[in-house]
Amino acid sequence: MxxxxxxxxxxxxxxxxxxxxxxxxxxxxxxxxxxxxxxxxxxxxxxxxxxxFKDEWNSKNESSFWDAESKNIDTTENHEIRDHALNVLSSQWGIAIGTFLVYTLILMVTQFIPIIGAVGSLIIGGPLLLGLSIFSLKLSRKQFVRIEQLFEGFQNFATALGAYLLMVLFTLLWMLLLIIPGIIASISYAQTFYIIAEDETIGPMDAIDKSKKMMYGYKWKYFLLNLSFIGWILLSIMTLGIGFLWLIPYMQVSRARFYDLVKHNNI
Structure with missing residues (x-):
């Protein structure tokens, strides 16, 4: 049994x-x-x-909330994506804030190391971002999360580093033309690390190409999702940055949810 x-x-x-x-x-x-x-x-x-529990959950409008089969990026509004993130985080704020705080502190400390700070940030930036993507996906999917998942990206170090460097390079090259092309390019690459998180065998360039295809037709929606946090960003600045402890997990889980929804359209 x-x-x-x-x-x-x-x-x-x-x-x-x-x-x-x-x-x-x-x-x-x-x-x-x-x-x-x-x-x-x-x-x-x-x-x-x-x-x-079907009847009980339906009466509370719970099971429909988690019915992924009935949701995709075309049928889901951005406010629903944000609502999902808040619902997920309602019982996970502690582990979420702790993990994102460790991520931020590691990058900040690395940057302050004399001479090698900038290079060090480039080297560990990719693996840490991959670990953060793994953590965010699991959190968004209501799976078991732990702070150690932040470092799982180092298990796929070469791919994470390669993808990170390529994304930085491509974005900078587009920025040489104008700011807007650079922003569009960065949005096109937004799903790269979620893709690597789910497929350890994929190469850096293939992950970037897959992200570009996945975001085709959805870049504006993704831009608006991020823009919708502008009020919270300003409020966090007014609190001397303290608000970012809650805002960053809120944004990252929303982005992870966006990935799951847009991925559904590309299956």
Whole structure:
């Protein structure tokens, strides 16, 4: 008999059979795990749990929120993407803020190292960004996350470094023409590290090309998604940067959600 575990974000409970799990009043986004899957996933992603709690979750409008099959980038508004991010983060603010803070501090400290700071930032920037993408995707998908995932990008160091350097180079070359072409180019490359996070065998140039194809027709929507945070950015500046502790995770999970939605259109 399959035994389940679930977590409230702090403690883990189990093992227990599905009948006992039913008495726990779990929600659609409660993280569960059982032998046979690699990561913790939302309860609504488990067919037998979705069937068991269907009426209860529908009455609370929960299961439809996690029904990825019914969503894609064309049918999802940007405010829904942001709502998804806030819903995900509501029980994960601690680990999210901690991870993004470590990411920022590592880059800041590296840049202050005399002589080698700029080079060091270029070398570790790619692997760290890949790790951040892995973390953000798992967070957006309501899978189990831990701060160590930030460093998983170093396991694919060559690809991460190559993709990062190529993206910087291509963006700078476009910037030589005008600012706007540079912005458009950077948006075209926006999905590169999410693609590498899901396919460790892909090469840097192939990942960039795939991102460009994936973003075809959706660059404006992605631009508007990022532009929608401008008010929060100004507010964070007014708080002497403290607001960025919450804003950066909010933006990154929104971007990860955008990737999953736009990817759905390219399957």
């Amino acid at each position: 399959k035994q389940y575990y679930y977590t409230d974000g702090v403690n883990k409970y189990g093992p227990m059979p599905i009948e006992e799990l039913k008495t726990k009043g779990i929600s659609a986004e409660t993280l569960v795990w059982y032998v046979g899957i690699d990561n913790w996933i939302a309860a609504s992603q488990v067919p037998e749990l979705k069937a068991m």
